[in-house]
Structures are given as C-alpha cells and as structure tokens.
Amino acid sequence: MKIIKLHNKEKSLIKKAIDNNREAQQQLFEQFSPKMLGVCRQYVKDLHHAEDLLLQGFLKVFTNLHKFKHEGSFEGWIRRIMVNTCISYLRKKNIVDLSDEDFVFNDAATESLENTTVEDIQLLIDQLPEGYKMVFNLFAIEGYKHSEIALQLGISESTSKSQLFKARKLLQQNYIKTNKFINEDK
Numbered sequence: 001m002k003i004i005k006l007h008n009k010e011k012s013l014i015k016k017a018i019d020n021n022r023e024a025q026q027q028l029f030e031q032f033s034p035k036m037l038g039v040c041r042q043y044v045k046d047l048h049h050a051e052d053l054l055l056q057g058f059l060k061v062f063t064n065l066h067k068f069k070h071e072g073s074f075e076g077w078i079r080r081i082m083v084n085t086c087i088s089y090l091r092k093k094n095i096v097d098l099s100d101e102d103f104v105f106n107d108a109a110t111e112s113l114e115n116t117t118v119e120d121i122q123l124l125i126d127q128l129p130e131g132y133k134m135v136f137n138l139f140a141i142e143g144y145k146h147s148e149i150a151l152q153l154g155i156s157e158s159t160s161k162s163q164l165f166k167a168r169k170l171l172q173q174n175y176i177k178t179n180k181f182i183n184e185d186k
Helices: 008-018 022-043 047-063 074-092 118-126 130-141 146-153 157-185
Strands: none
Touching: 008 022, 022 047, 022 074, 022 118, 022 130, 047 074, 074 130, 074 146, 118 130, 118 157, 130 146, 130 157, 146 157
16 A cells, blocks of 8 residues: 655645745645635634735745744644734734733633524624634634733733633623524514
C-alpha cells in the first residue's frame, strides 16, 4: 500500500506564495477566504467591513507567510491572524467596551439553543454589544481560555468571565424574546 502525504500540495503552494507566485497566492486565497470571511463576520456585523478585514488579514498572511513554521495547521495560523485583525479593528474604532465588573459565572443562566439554526444564532450574536460579542466569540467559538482572552484584550480574567456571563445572559434573553415573538405569530 502506498502512503500519500496529504499536505504536500499545501506546503508547495505556501513555498510558491512565499516566492511571490501570484497564482499560488490566489489559490491559497480562494481555498481559505470563504471560511475566514465567516471568522471575520463573527466579530463584525457589517459584511462590507468583514470583507475589508478579510483582505487586510490576507495582506498580513502573505506579508508574514515566511514566518509560518509548519507547526500546527496552516488554517489555524490564518484564523489567528484574522481574529487578531478583527480585534485590532474593533479596538481602533473604540467600539469595544469591556467593563471590569465581577460576576459569579453560572452555566444555569443560559438556555439551550439546540433547535436554532446557525443563521439564527449568528443574528442573536450580532445583537450583542461589541465587548460581549468579542469575548463570547473568543471563548465559545475560538476555544480560548479566559487567561488567553485576558492577555489578548488587555483585561483581567474576571472581566473576561463577566463579559461572557453577560453575553450568555443577553443571548438567552434575546432568544426567549425571539421565540416568544415567533410563537405569537403562529
């Protein structure tokens, strides 16, 4: 049985892209841009701004491609750049308000969203204030720990936890309101 290395094509594309091969760069962009637009869209409501951030992120990707060490996934490396690009954008726009209030975190405060579509969940997340949304995305979607979020955003761990608590609570309230409104229309 012959074993084929699956990542040879990706490594070859990366090497060519580092050497400024435009076709290789285009192929990498086409391969990863749909998923990375989704990442940007998780942080920024407006699709046009998300697309701008996607392009800014890919500019950083291609500028720093020589720094990718093939340790871990290439997609994960790109994703981290996109998340950091979005966070930088939100910080510069002073859109993010991260208060330093302490709350006791309680998982029971959240309600299950099992019967809700991905699009419905994204609409609920879009309604969150930017600070809540950023911490929620980093924790629940990106899988960061509170200590990592605190370092990334320059806040305390307790602030990260309180922002997540508030985000979940607000998601729960908006979910209940949305379902009540939908059920009243039936």
